[in-house]
Amino acid sequence: MSEERSGNIGDAQRRGLVGDEALPDEPAAEPAALGDEVSSLRMILTLGAAGALAGLLIVMVFNATLPAIEAHRAEAVRLAVTEVLQQPARYEALSVTEAGLVELPREDVQPANAVLVYVGFDEGGRATGVAVTAAEAGFQDIVGLIYGFDPQSGTLLGMKVLESKETPGLGDKIQKDARFVAQFAGARPPLEAVKRPKGEEGEIDSITGATISSRAVVRIINNSLERLRPRIEAHFQEVVR
Amino acid sequence: MRQTTPQQDLLRGLWRENPVLIQMLGLCPALAVTNNVENSLAMGLATFFVLCGSSLLVSLCKRWIPGEIRISVYILIIATFVTVADLCLAALLPDIHKALGAFIALIVVNCMILGRQEAFASRRPVGRALLDAVGTGAGFTLALVMLGGTREVLGSGSFLNVPLFGPSYEPWVVMILPPGGFLTLGVLLLGLAWWEERRRERVKAGGVPAGADMEPSPALGMSLSERASSRGDAA
Amino acid sequence: MSELVWIFLSALVVNNFTLALFLGLCPFMGVSSRVETALRMGAANIFVLVVTSLSVSFLNAFVLVKAPYLRIIAFIVVIASLVQVVETVIKKVSPVLFRELGIYLPLITTNCAILGLAIFQTNRGYGFFEGLAFAVGAGLGLTLALVLMASIREETELADVPSIARGMGLVLIIAGSLSLGFMGFAGLLSSS
Amino acid sequence: MSRALTFRNGVHPGDAKELTAASPIRRLPFPDEVVLPLRQHTGAPAKLLVRAGDRVERGDMIGAAAGFISSPVHASAAGRVRSIGPWPHPSGGFEPAVRIVVDRYAAQMPRRRLVPDWEGLAPKEIVSAVQAAGVVGLGGAAFPAHVKLSPPADQTIDTLVVNGCECEPYLTSDHRVMLEYADRVYTGVRIMLRCLGIERAVVGIERNKPDAIETMRRAAPRDLDIEVVGLDVKYPQGAEKMLIKVLLDREVPSGGLPGNVGAVVQNVGSIAMLAEVFETGLPLIERIVTVTGPGVRKPGNWIVPVGTKLCDLIEGSGGLDDDASEIIFGGPMMGASVASLDTPVLKGTSGVLVLSTNETRLRDSHPCIRCGRCLEACPVFLNPQRLGSLARKESFSEMLEHNLMDCMLCGCCSYACPSNIPLSHLFATAKAALRRRPAA
Amino acid sequence: MSEPALGVSASPHVKGGDSTPTIMWSVVASLVPVVASAIYFFGPSAALLLAASCAGALATEMCFGQRGTRRLCDGSAAITGLLLGLTLPPGLPLWMAFLGGAFGIGFGKLVYGGLGQNVFNPALLGRAFLQAAFPVAITTWPVRAESWWSLRGDNFALPLMSPATQDAFSGATPLGLMKFEQTATSSWDLVLGTTAGSLGETSGLVILVCGLYLAVRRHLEWRIPASIFCTVALLAGGLHLLDAARYPGPVFTLFSGGLMLGAVYMATDMVTSPVTHRGCWIFGAGIGLLVIVIRLWGGLSEGVMYAILLMNALVPFINRATQPRVFGAIEAEGGS
Amino acid sequence: MTPSNIIDSIVIVAGVCLVFGALIAIVHGKFRVFEDPRIDATVELLPGTNCGACSTPGCRAFAEALVSGEQQPAACTVMSPEDREDVAELLGVEAGQANPRVARLLCAGGSDVAVQSAEYRGFESCKAAAAVAGGGKGCTWGCLGLADCELSCDLDAIQMDARDIPVVTPDLCTACGDCVDACPKDLFVLMPREQHLIVQCKSELEGDEADALCRVACNGCGKCVLDAADGVIDMVNGLAVIDYTQNVSADPNATARCPTGAIAWVEKAQFESPGGEG
Numbered sequence A: 001m002s003e004e005r006s007g008n009i010g011d012a013q014r015r016g017l018v019g020d021e022a023l024p025d026e027p028a029a030e031p032a033a034l035g036d037e038v039s040s041l042r043m044i045l046t047l048g049a050a051g052a053l054a055g056l057l058i059v060m061v062f063n064a065t066l067p068a069i070e071a072h073r074a075e076a077v078r079l080a081v082t083e084v085l086q087q088p089a090r091y092e093a094l095s096v097t098e099a100g101l102v103e104l105p106r107e108d109v110q111p112a113n114a115v116l117v118y119v120g121f122d123e124g125g126r127a128t129g130v131a132v133t134a135a136e137a138g139f140q141d142i143v144g145l146i147y148g149f150d151p152q153s154g155t156l157l158g159m160k161v162l163e164s165k166e167t168p169g170l171g172d173k174i175q176k177d178a179r180f181v182a183q184f185a186g187a188r189p190p191l192e193a194v195k196r197p198k199g200e201e202g203e204i205d206s207i208t209g210a211t212i213s214s215r216a217v218v219r220i221i222n223n224s225l226e227r228l229r230p231r232i233e234a235h236f237q238e239v240v241r
Numbered sequence B: 001m002r003q004t005t006p007q008q009d010l011l012r013g014l015w016r017e018n019p020v021l022i023q024m025l026g027l028c029p030a031l032a033v034t035n036n037v038e039n040s041l042a043m044g045l046a047t048f049f050v051l052c053g054s055s056l057l058v059s060l061c062k063r064w065i066p067g068e069i070r071i072s073v074y075i076l077i078i079a080t081f082v083t084v085a086d087l088c089l090a091a092l093l094p095d096i097h098k099a100l101g102a103f104i105a106l107i108v109v110n111c112m113i114l115g116r117q118e119a120f121a122s123r124r125p126v127g128r129a130l131l132d133a134v135g136t137g138a139g140f141t142l143a144l145v146m147l148g149g150t151r152e153v154l155g156s157g158s159f160l161n162v163p164l165f166g167p168s169y170e171p172w173v174v175m176i177l178p179p180g181g182f183l184t185l186g187v188l189l190l191g192l193a194w195w196e197e198r199r200r201e202r203v204k205a206g207g208v209p210a211g212a213d214m215e216p217s218p219a220l221g222m223s224l225s226e227r228a229s230s231r232g233d234a235a
Numbered sequence C: 001m002s003e004l005v006w007i008f009l010s011a012l013v014v015n016n017f018t019l020a021l022f023l024g025l026c027p028f029m030g031v032s033s034r035v036e037t038a039l040r041m042g043a044a045n046i047f048v049l050v051v052t053s054l055s056v057s058f059l060n061a062f063v064l065v066k067a068p069y070l071r072i073i074a075f076i077v078v079i080a081s082l083v084q085v086v087e088t089v090i091k092k093v094s095p096v097l098f099r100e101l102g103i104y105l106p107l108i109t110t111n112c113a114i115l116g117l118a119i120f121q122t123n124r125g126y127g128f129f130e131g132l133a134f135a136v137g138a139g140l141g142l143t144l145a146l147v148l149m150a151s152i153r154e155e156t157e158l159a160d161v162p163s164i165a166r167g168m169g170l171v172l173i174i175a176g177s178l179s180l181g182f183m184g185f186a187g188l189l190s191s192s
Numbered sequence D: 001m002s003r004a005l006t007f008r009n010g011v012h013p014g015d016a017k018e019l020t021a022a023s024p025i026r027r028l029p030f031p032d033e034v035v036l037p038l039r040q041h042t043g044a045p046a047k048l049l050v051r052a053g054d055r056v057e058r059g060d061m062i063g064a065a066a067g068f069i070s071s072p073v074h075a076s077a078a079g080r081v082r083s084i085g086p087w088p089h090p091s092g093g094f095e096p097a098v099r100i101v102v103d104r105y106a107a108q109m110p111r112r113r114l115v116p117d118w119e120g121l122a123p124k125e126i127v128s129a130v131q132a133a134g135v136v137g138l139g140g141a142a143f144p145a146h147v148k149l150s151p152p153a154d155q156t157i158d159t160l161v162v163n164g165c166e167c168e169p170y171l172t173s174d175h176r177v178m179l180e181y182a183d184r185v186y187t188g189v190r191i192m193l194r195c196l197g198i199e200r201a202v203v204g205i206e207r208n209k210p211d212a213i214e215t216m217r218r219a220a221p222r223d224l225d226i227e228v229v230g231l232d233v234k235y236p237q238g239a240e241k242m243l244i245k246v247l248l249d250r251e252v253p254s255g256g257l258p259g260n261v262g263a264v265v266q267n268v269g270s271i272a273m274l275a276e277v278f279e280t281g282l283p284l285i286e287r288i289v290t291v292t293g294p295g296v297r298k299p300g301n302w303i304v305p306v307g308t309k310l311c312d313l314i315e316g317s318g319g320l321d322d323d324a325s326e327i328i329f330g331g332p333m334m335g336a337s338v339a340s341l342d343t344p345v346l347k348g349t350s351g352v353l354v355l356s357t358n359e360t361r362l363r364d365s366h367p368c369i370r371c372g373r374c375l376e377a378c379p380v381f382l383n384p385q386r387l388g389s390l391a392r393k394e395s396f397s398e399m400l401e402h403n404l405m406d407c408m409l410c411g412c413c414s415y416a417c418p419s420n421i422p423l424s425h426l427f428a429t430a431k432a433a434l435r436r437r438p439a440a
Numbered sequence E: 001m002s003e004p005a006l007g008v009s010a011s012p013h014v015k016g017g018d019s020t021p022t023i024m025w026s027v028v029a030s031l032v033p034v035v036a037s038a039i040y041f042f043g044p045s046a047a048l049l050l051a052a053s054c055a056g057a058l059a060t061e062m063c064f065g066q067r068g069t070r071r072l073c074d075g076s077a078a079i080t081g082l083l084l085g086l087t088l089p090p091g092l093p094l095w096m097a098f099l100g101g102a103f104g105i106g107f108g109k110l111v112y113g114g115l116g117q118n119v120f121n122p123a124l125l126g127r128a129f130l131q132a133a134f135p136v137a138i139t140t141w142p143v144r145a146e147s148w149w150s151l152r153g154d155n156f157a158l159p160l161m162s163p164a165t166q167d168a169f170s171g172a173t174p175l176g177l178m179k180f181e182q183t184a185t186s187s188w189d190l191v192l193g194t195t196a197g198s199l200g201e202t203s204g205l206v207i208l209v210c211g212l213y214l215a216v217r218r219h220l221e222w223r224i225p226a227s228i229f230c231t232v233a234l235l236a237g238g239l240h241l242l243d244a245a246r247y248p249g250p251v252f253t254l255f256s257g258g259l260m261l262g263a264v265y266m267a268t269d270m271v272t273s274p275v276t277h278r279g280c281w282i283f284g285a286g287i288g289l290l291v292i293v294i295r296l297w298g299g300l301s302e303g304v305m306y307a308i309l310l311m312n313a314l315v316p317f318i319n320r321a322t323q324p325r326v327f328g329a330i331e332a333e334g335g336s
Numbered sequence F: 001m002t003p004s005n006i007i008d009s010i011v012i013v014a015g016v017c018l019v020f021g022a023l024i025a026i027v028h029g030k031f032r033v034f035e036d037p038r039i040d041a042t043v044e045l046l047p048g049t050n051c052g053a054c055s056t057p058g059c060r061a062f063a064e065a066l067v068s069g070e071q072q073p074a075a076c077t078v079m080s081p082e083d084r085e086d087v088a089e090l091l092g093v094e095a096g097q098a099n100p101r102v103a104r105l106l107c108a109g110g111s112d113v114a115v116q117s118a119e120y121r122g123f124e125s126c127k128a129a130a131a132v133a134g135g136g137k138g139c140t141w142g143c144l145g146l147a148d149c150e151l152s153c154d155l156d157a158i159q160m161d162a163r164d165i166p167v168v169t170p171d172l173c174t175a176c177g178d179c180v181d182a183c184p185k186d187l188f189v190l191m192p193r194e195q196h197l198i199v200q201c202k203s204e205l206e207g208d209e210a211d212a213l214c215r216v217a218c219n220g221c222g223k224c225v226l227d228a229a230d231g232v233i234d235m236v237n238g239l240a241v242i243d244y245t246q247n248v249s250a251d252p253n254a255t256a257r258c259p260t261g262a263i264a265w266v267e268k269a270q271f272e273s274p275g276g277e278g
Ligand SMILES: Cc1cc2nc3c(=O)[nH]c(=O)nc-3n(C[C@H](O)[C@H](O)[C@H](O)COP(=O)(O)O)c2cc1C
Pocket: A139, A140, A166, A167, A168, A170, A171, A172, A207, A208, A209, A210, A211, A212, A213, A214, C183, E131, E132, E133, E135, E139, E172, E176, E180, E299, E300, E301
């Protein structure tokens, strides 16, 4: 696959880069049939030009598709947030920083780097809860989810798995098993995944045959809340006040 | 290089030189995304698009590409088309885009595409290059759909998300897991080899009277028929 | 720290690049008939993966900040060029090393594992050290799979494999069996 | 003196020696014809000295040694040379041989002493006399005895190992020699020690021959440093590498010779023959052969002229049983089948074993199940399993990397293999193929 | 030309006693008590399942084996079928057991060329396939049967269809209880086998005795189970001392799950274990270590099957690394 | 959105390309190792059977020898003449003259004419049988008929016939020599096709002894020596030996009076093809 291995380098290049000494392991006269000699400058320039063209093409397509892609992304976020915040009237995204939750500076949206949470409001404009995304290792690979949390009552509003590679038929029940998902609405963290629920607060009845995935969901929410809860509560105190 | 007819250019890649089943190229996407027909089809078509696009461009531009950097330029071209495909898929079919994940991007390194550029598009007129690309791309898609079909039918009991066996079908989960990919392709290859062998035997049986080509009887439980394959041992 | 360990182990066995993620199958199929070669291929792979991880960290931090949509093209160009440069240098500087490792380098350039690593690393937002752990784990995982496959293939060379299974059919079935075996590692270190 | 209790690995085939262990050594009547191949020993074949029609006396040299590692061949009976040409040889093919029609009426004793008395000779002269008398090892390999008696300068020999193991099943000629000719054995030991310029000899005898151990202990001369050791019964105890390991706890290096660890190994029969040659003044022209096995009617230990044809030997042993199915020169573990009843007894033929259909029934061969029993059996620690699969693919040069050349074809692996894989046969085949076409 | 009376053959002309079919059939025979105890514990379901898995194995061997029915005589396919059956939960539909046997023989043995050439243990490969294909069905353990005569689950589910009673029957094995509910089962129950589990999981003691018998008859390499038991006992003991609440003790670890069956009958499969003695020790130690790792830190409660399969993959490597030193080879050169 | 990202992206991609293109160019200039590209080109034209008939260890080695001028394209007997021309044209050399050779068997003693003195009980391979009392065949020089040669021939040029004698199909044989290596009795020789006179026996036995073991053995009667032109045939060790340097004067007459048929005039295949009537 190496491109230049079988080629021959141009005269200019040879003179410019290796001086006049002949390369020892090279026949003096190379057969002429093997193509015209190309200056390395031209090579580089061709490459650059091709690159520029490629860049141009890509950016044009990018610009053309960006609205649609953004729309899909926003829609996906809306669906998820609406679901885990129990149909808020509207929501707004905040960025999580060391200091707390801050409003997004509008200009440079950097969804890739910023950690976002979404605060939902009811018709009356009261903040009803916050939707948080989190991801950690599950049974197979990373499980990514979003959950809604109401700091005022201290309970969860809902949970939705966004991304998982858990075993179809087993682990993917964390996504597909409505009974399992429904348990999160109203549960009071810190949660605990158990086999046979005894009716205590914060208990989540784990899925038979997928205990590990169930526990992973619980663990992800617990860890995430543990980290963010003070900041969320602080923010809510501000908003409520 | 031997002369071929346009039909040959078109049909070759479809079956006789199928990139996945015969040449074993581009196996990663062929196994990674074929856990259902939908994904297989999407992946196949995306690859088809990239292949046709880049073959077209390469054979159009081959005069201006210096031999020394041709491969770099091919990669650039392919990468461009892949990015385009990636963006378009994300814009038009976001669910499938999500399911295919990184493997759309990995079309860039699908050896099959680079191979076609190097072996065909860079030396042939535009029309032929396109025919070849269409054939190969279709062959790739065909192989993917075969794999995806098998895996989806057994692994989910459905085809293109249409349930086939009713609700109490017990899906073979393994088929949509990684081992299922390897095993399905393996079995497919076994089947092909068996078919091929039978075909050859028939041809032989037609020409040579029966009995003449019988295997030497393995004595004492040792199949000695493979001793012929040991010639390499001096090397 | 434990995050790094998990990333490493996950790439090594749980989500082994070859056996679970289907990355880098071409060399896995092609260069796995001798243990010696497989080991060298593995070593070359680890090297390229680490180089890739480093350059991806660099590109993500400095070049692609504003234009993430250019990542495919940027990654592939940079990786391909770097590998080529390294290959040419090794070939001249140390013919011995070249014979041992260098001849595999060009093979690796067009290998999904490399670009796959770059893309996964970016998608998951891995930083410098995480990327490094990921690359080393993935490289060792590839090597492990390659070497296991090679030693098994050496063994089956002496077996009376039926004619229809000779070649890739059997290799794929062995890969499937290995993959079944590696499923035993699922959930490693994340089950608590 | 350190002594390993036993060597590692090996097998325990039933010894089946009761057939002939009690048969005293007897002489068979002279045959009508003897056939003397020129190749009867390890090394270069002898050079022909006679022509068809020549008259020869018993003990006349008819083939001369062709170099140092070679040995002369003597007429084993008085008579007339009928012809010279290819003749079936125990090694399988045809070999140039001298056919002598025995003169029924000739005195079968020579007119004069052909081998000098040893007492008065210097070691060097004894060694030359040994060569001139055509003495070779009678333990199987027929290695010229004089070579062992003249170790190269860089080897210091300190011990003579007398090999009385007779670990091959069925064979009893060494056993009988130790019982009947113990004194002659010790004379031979004395001669060898003199030649080697050493004092010490160790006699190794397996414990399934308690009478032989007893006799040899009693007969041991007091003036020499001689030790008679009873050994656990295990095949191949008698192989020189194993015997040296057991008796001296020394490991002959791979590819090396006993001389490398200071030992000379000689079979008891050879040593007795050495003494006999000097006693009678006749060169090596006869030997003791055990004729045994379920396929022969009257098993026994016979003294016969070298060159006696198999058919005569069998006839002297009462003839073949009806279901005799295979005739083997040597013991059942290492001996070679012969196809022709015309095959002559050589100097190195220690026994003739006739098996009946019962023993030679073909057993089904199964695929190797990698049970590892062949590894457990191989006394030189090879991996016959791997070697076997390589041999099946004819990967001969790869077999060399797995130390094929250390294999002594003892047959333990084949014996132990539950799948009946003819391992040692495969190795013999591979070695033959490599000899024909040396690995590149 | 006329038939010669004499024959010629290669030395040695005598043979040792055991033959491969004898070994195989004596293993089958030694499995009889294990099968009996499975039937004792699990009733007719056990007999049906064993029959189904054997049928799968034998049918595949017969249809696709290189020498058809003759191969059946060597008994190895029967062992595969029986051992596979013994690793299955009693309530499994018969069609799955059949499929497992067929897969194990087909893809674990015949593609490699049949007896003796395979790399992975066919029975375990079949089981691993089933576990990956039907993860729910194969981890559904019956709680208790009404009577000895009743079936322990929906054995007669139609081919390709789900068992009907999947949820109603599910219980947990001692390992599952330990791992997911931190509930220890008493060692006594474990040793006696009065727990939930697969057919062969509950008969630890019987298996041990049968294994001993085989080892005495030299039909089984005792070093492998010995090495597994030692490794497992040492590791489990050590960890138990560190944190008795988290890590179960050695007796529990040894007698729970399929460890006994795996160590005695499956790790010792000659074909898929090393040929050298040193290799056997290493192989066993590797299995022990992997079992502990998977059980304690992995996602699965049971690791024996995966441990053996993974070590099977390493066997060619182990064999190569433990080549014996040739007699008389200079000490320093030995090894490779 | 904004045109600024267009500029950005063009600059980034073109920049990356330029930088790395330059890097490659520089490194290449400094470190390049030359390898003749014609070798690869030649390898592609060769048949790739790696049979060794050209007396080099494989097609690539042959290509190297061709490029360096040590060999002529015609040395490869497997290539079709057109391919040979292609190679010659690529390298600008003469194709050279091919001297087609074929494998001939020096034994005709099939199971119908030769005595089997003992039954061989072992695995079916000539090499293995040869190691056991010569395989039990009466004539120790003769063909054992266990088909090692047939298996060794990659081109399927050899087939055992009903009498367990290997029959070479001359048109398929490339004279690669594999059968010569395979036969433990050294019965195969590679000869030019125009050598028609062949003694199909290696037995050193004479007269009745030879006849007793095989009906088609050379029993050393010497009639062929008399019937052939002077110096073509000689008797050595009771066996007729042909001096092929005198091949021009060889003619079919020499076979006329042979009592056993050991000497033969062979035009095409040596024996009747097993695919034919027999
Ligand atoms: C092929 C396979 C896939 C599995 N996938 C998952 C999974 O995705 N998530 C999970 O929690 N458990 C999975 N398991 C099961 C776990 O290993 C474990 O047995 C289960 O979580 C225990 O739960 P239980 O005690 O409720 O049966 C899988 C098991 C197998 C064999």
